[in-house]
Amino acid sequence: MTKNYLEERIEWYDHNYRMGTPLITDAQFDQLEANLYRVNPEANYFTNKSILPLPSLPKDRIEEFLEGLLPDSRLIIEPKIDGAAIAIQYIDGELVKAISRKGLDLTNKIKKIPDVPNKIKVQGLIQIRGELFNPSEYERPSYSQRQAAAFMRAADSKSDHLSFCAFQIINGRLNQHDSLQYLKKLGFTIPEYKSLNFTSQVEMYRKQWSDKKLFNNYPTDGIVVKINSRKLQLIREKSNEVYPYWQMAIKY
DSSP states (O other), X not given: OOHHHHHHHHHHXXXXXXXXXXXXXXXHHHHHHHXXXXXXXXXXXXXXXXXXXXXXXXOOOHXXXXXXXXXXXXXXXXXXXXXXXXXXEEETTEEEEEEETTOOBOHHHHTTSTTSXXXXXXXXXXXXXXXXXXXXXXXXHHHHHHHHHHHHHOSXXXXXXXXXXXXXXXXXXXXXXXXXXHHHHHTOXXXXXXXXXXXXXXXXXXXXXXXXXXXXXXXXXXXXXXXXXXXXXXXXXXXOSSOOOSEEEEOO
């Protein structure tokens, strides 16, 4: 099997998985990724993914976001932490890339954050999204965001007041609940979260947050509602309909 052929097959399998038609098991796919990295670590499949996606969360009406979901669709509620979005990439357990939403390379800076592991027990490629923030500014969320931004801009600044909260595996195949637990197992700080069995519960948690009875240990400017099922997430990502989102921020 040539290097180019192996890379093409991996991209083909990955495409089919994200279209909801997986052709091989996750374990088989992970093995192919590891084989490609062993023979060609500079393959386009890896280098092109160094530009990690960090889109802003949509903020439409929650009723429209929930449209089309079954009433008993499982959802996850997380705090919308006010800080700076960061994407981190590991290859064979080594932290090789960290970028901001604007594409700023923060690799060396992020390695200094106390709760970002420089090594994890994962083979192949894993991309993690999270938020850089100041946990002590839970009463002043905007200050948390400013301090994270200042740290990213400054040529030399202290990092001991900042934390990183991981909440998504960008290239993952697990549902949201299992993704969070896997990130925790790898040594990351994950957010407090709530699992909902009914879409009608969203308003209850929104009101709890608004009344400062939920997630009040974080500097938040809202909550995030996420579809738990990875299959449903992918269906929404590939949808050409009006609401293709699988996660949404509520700030009112």
